[in-house]
Amino acid sequence: MVPWVFWGLAVVAEFVTGADVRLSPVVAAVPPLVAIAHGWRAVAVSGAVAWGTQLLFVWAAPPQPGGVDPLTRVVAMAGITLASAFASLARRRGEERVRHIRSLAGGVQRAVLRPLPPLTGGYRVSGFYRAAGSDAQVGGDFYEALETPYGLRLVLGDVCGKGLVAVDATVTLLGAFREAVYREADPVAVAHWMDRSLARRQAATGDRRFATALIVEAHPGGRLRFVNCGHVPPWCVDEDGARELKLPHGGLLGLFDDVLREPLVAVEHTLAPGASLLTVTDGVTEARDARREFYDLGGALSGQGLGPCPVAVKDAVLTGLAHHTGGRLSDDAAALVLALPESR
Structure with a gap:
């Protein structure tokens, strides 16, 4: 639940702060947080939610001249989401290896201690x-x-x-x-x-x-x-x-x-x-x-x-x-x- 609590706080903060404070880029941290505990599908969904949230913020308050344009935000969000998905896959493979090693250790214990x-x-x-x-x-x-x-x-x-x-x-x-x-x-x-x-x-x-x-x-x-x-x-x-x-x-x-x-x-x-x-x-x-x-x-x-x-x-x-x-x-x-x- 931590990524979604973080997302909710970022959304609330975006609307209660002044126009000179823009917190919409903070939602880009949601996919990496999701990758810590969930699979690549959940990471993709979180990336889509974060991307849609940023578009909503841009529509509600267009960026000032000299700010980050929407296309750059979309590309950055896609890159972060893709990297988070790969990180999630790597974590899952590591967990599988650990489970396999634990299974072998349990077999050794059962063989030694009947x-x-x-x-x-x-x-x-x-x-x-x-x-x-x-x-x-x-x-x-x-x-x-x-x-x-x-x-x-x-x-x-x-x-x-x-x-x-x-x-x-x-x-x-x-x-x-x-x-x-x-x-x-x-x-x-x-x-x-x-x-x-x-x-x-x-x-x-x-x-x-x-x-x-x-x-x-x-x-x-x-x-x-x-x-x-x-x-x-x-x-x-x-x-x-x-x-x-x-x-x-x-x-x-x-x-x-x-x-x-x-x-x-x-x-x-x-x-x-x-x-x-x-x-x-x-x-x-x-x-x-x-x-x-x-x-x-x-x-x-x-x-x-x-x-x-x-x-x-x-x-x-x-x-x-x-x-x-x-x-x-x-x-x-x-x-x-x-x-x-x-x-x-």
Whole structure:
């Protein structure tokens, strides 16, 4: 509507100002303004309207001697309209390229992060991934949930850095996890498998990119085993609120040989009926608002009566995160929620 508001103001100003002030040439700005958001047809229509408006002004108040003659105005108006139409076409082609690139990025995301099954291994599962940039759809956060002979196994991780290089490391880690969970009975061995795979990638590419990850093994009855590889601790969410589970810090994937001083251990925990397990990346816990204050995840989940509904927990995290950051994330964010189905 901006071009037409501008046109209306120019018309009103032309009639309310004196004869020594001529604002009719100002309507020549209407076609370029239309080209910002509309197609070439709308630009042509706006050019015709602007041209007709100038002719009306000339008829109502003929130009003074020495002024711009009507033919010059018509030629100038036609040139401006033609240039605006070409600009509109170029903008549309650029938008098509951007949509195509976004479509490819969305395909990469769907290939890397498969949709989570809502019910698998006797548990209800939900999760989300949000890239930091409004135009980005892929990044370094990853998750997976697979039912294996050793129980339901899940992973939530975060590769340092951004861009396609981080995505390449993510693919390496997810491939290692998807292979190891069916071969290794011990979740600690799964972590070592992922570390070795990332270390081999480091040696092959020269990229010393590392990652954090939390591996969860879920058994019937709510018995859980955790292997923490330098990741953000998980949360237990129930109707009373949320509390953080304390786990050994472990070592960063890709750097076990350099930083791991003690053997990795699997820590056990029992998920109570009516509770959910929430795991997040640091893009959630370190999200800041306009005052540079961190997102209070525990506070956002308290007082909402959340229980064994992973989707409700996920939505509560997303809603609180969007409200806290104003929808502008500075880092990729992901979460994975696990709960036992409610007994009937």
